[in-house]
Amino acid sequence: MTNTTNHIWHPFTQMQLADAPIHISHGKDALLFDTDGNEYIDAISSWWVNIHGHANEAIAKAIAEQALQLEQVIFAGFIHTPAIQLSERIIQLLNNHFSKVFFSDNGSTAVEVAVKMALQYWHNKGVTGKTKILALENGYHGDTFGAMSVGGRSAFNAPFENHLFETIYIPTPTADNIDDCLKMIADAAKTGTVAGFIFEPLIQGSGGMIMYEPEHLEAMIREAKSHDIICIADEVMTGFGRTGKLFAIDYIDTKPDIICLSKGLTGGFMPMGLTVCTEDIYNAFLSDDRKKTLFHGHSYTANPLACAAALASIKLVNHDRKSDIIAIKLSHANFIHEIKDHPAIKDVRHRGTILAIEFKTPEDTSYFNSFRDRAYKYYISRGVLLRPLGNVVYIMPPYCITIEQLDKVYSVLKQSLTDLTTHTAQ
Numbered sequence: 001m002t003n004t005t006n007h008i009w010h011p012f013t014q015m016q017l018a019d020a021p022i023h024i025s026h027g028k029d030a031l032l033f034d035t036d037g038n039e040y041i042d043a044i045s046s047w048w049v050n051i052h053g054h055a056n057e058a059i060a061k062a063i064a065e066q067a068l069q070l071e072q073v074i075f076a077g078f079i080h081t082p083a084i085q086l087s088e089r090i091i092q093l094l095n096n097h098f099s100k101v102f103f104s105d106n107g108s109t110a111v112e113v114a115v116k117m118a119l120q121y122w123h124n125k126g127v128t129g130k131t132k133i134l135a136l137e138n139g140y141h142g143d144t145f146g147a148m149s150v151g152g153r154s155a156f157n158a159p160f161e162n163h164l165f166e167t168i169y170i171p172t173p174t175a176d177n178i179d180d181c182l183k184m185i186a187d188a189a190k191t192g193t194v195a196g197f198i199f200e201p202l203i204q205g206s207g208g209m210i211m212y213e214p215e216h217l218e219a220m221i222r223e224a225k226s227h228d229i230i231c232i233a234d235e236v237m238t239g240f241g242r243t244g245k246l247f248a249i250d251y252i253d254t255k256p257d258i259i260c261l262s263k264g265l266t267g268g269f270m271p272m273g274l275t276v277c278t279e280d281i282y283n284a285f286l287s288d289d290r291k292k293t294l295f296h297g298h299s300y301t302a303n304p305l306a307c308a309a310a311l312a313s314i315k316l317v318n319h320d321r322k323s324d325i326i327a328i329k330l331s332h333a334n335f336i337h338e339i340k341d342h343p344a345i346k347d348v349r350h351r352g353t354i355l356a357i358e359f360k361t362p363e364d365t366s367y368f369n370s371f372r373d374r375a376y377k378y379y380i381s382r383g384v385l386l387r388p389l390g391n392v393v394y395i396m397p398p399y400c401i402t403i404e405q406l407d408k409v410y411s412v413l414k415q416s417l418t419d420l421t422t423h424t425a426q
C-alpha cells in the first residue's frame, strides 16, 4: 500500500514541508497499526477524542444497531429516541443545572452556537450595545470565524484578522494577577458592551496546555455573572473525565450559563458537538415573534448514529473508566516526581489525565518552536504518538491505556529529555 496522497490536503499541515503521512490500517484500544506492520501507542487519543481508545466494541455495536434502525432524519419537525435519551443523559450528568441541548457537528460549531446564543440573548431582550465577547488570552475555540474571533490572536488566524469581530482579552489567571483579571472583567462590564465571557475551564489546550486553578475560575465566573455577563465554558477538550472529574466545571460551585461539548462525547466514533444552556438562556428565544428564533442548524444535526455512539461512550465513562482515570492521574503524579528536577524541563503541568512538559529550548515557548518537528519524529520513530505544541509535550491518553503502555510512553519521554536537548539523537 502506498503512503503518498495526490488528492488530500491535511489539516494544520504545511504540505510542502510535510513528511509522507503514516498510513493507518487499523486500531485497537490504545494502539494504532500501520500498513507496514508498525504499531504506535496513541498517547494523545487522536486529537483528544478517542477516550476509550480505538475500535471499542460496545460503541461499534451501538452504532451498528442504530444504523439498522434509523441512520439520519431531518431534525426540524422530527425527533428520535437516541436524541431524547442523549439530551436527558447530558442534562443529568451536568446535575440539572442546564436544561436545553442544542446539537451540532464539532467543537467549533458548538462554540459558534454558544457565541450566537449569548449575542442574540441580549438582542432578543431588546438590550442594545451588548455586542462584545470577553475571552482569555491564549485561548483556542476552533477554526470557524466566530470561534477564531474569540480565540487568542495568533498566526493561526492572522490572515483573517480584518474579518474577525472585536474581542476583549484578559490574561490566564494566576495567584499573582487574579485581582487584575477580576478588575478587567469589572472594567469591561462597566462599558455596557459585554454580552458574554468564554473560556476553556482549567486547561487552555491548544494554547500550550496552560493550566490554572479552580478558585480563580470560580472567581472570574462569579465576577462576570455579577455584571450580567453570560458565561460560556468551552469543555470541548476538558469534558468527559479529562481533568479527573467528569467536567472541569465540577471543580467549582458557580456554574456557567452555557457549556460546549464535543471531542470525547462520542468516544471518537462520530463527529458531534453540543451546546448546552440554562432555562434562562432558552427562554430569551421563546416568543410569538419568529425573528427571535435561533437561526442555526446543520444537515446532520443530532445524527442518530452519533447520538447512539455518545450514549454508549458515556455509559463506559461512567461505569468502567472511573478507576482508569484515577490510575492515570496517580501514575502521572509519580512520573512527575521522577523527572521534575531534570535540567531540560522549564515547567511541568498536570491535571487529571493530562500531563504537559514544557522543554527548555533556545527559542521561546511557542507553537512554531523548531523543537516540535524533531520531537514529533523522535517519538513516532519509537512507536509513540505524541504531537507537541511547539516545545510543550503532553500526554492525553485513552483511558484504556495499559500500565505497560503508559510506562513505555513515560520511558520514551524521559529519554527524550536528554536526547532532544543535547541534539545527539533524532
Ligand code: PMP
Pocket: 106, 107, 108, 109, 111, 140, 141, 142, 143, 200, 205, 206, 234, 235, 236, 237, 262, 263
Ligand atoms: N474548543 C476547544 C477547547 C478545543 O480544544 C477545540 C479543538 N482542539 C475546539 C474548540 C474546536 O473543536 P473542533 O476541532 O472539533 O472544531
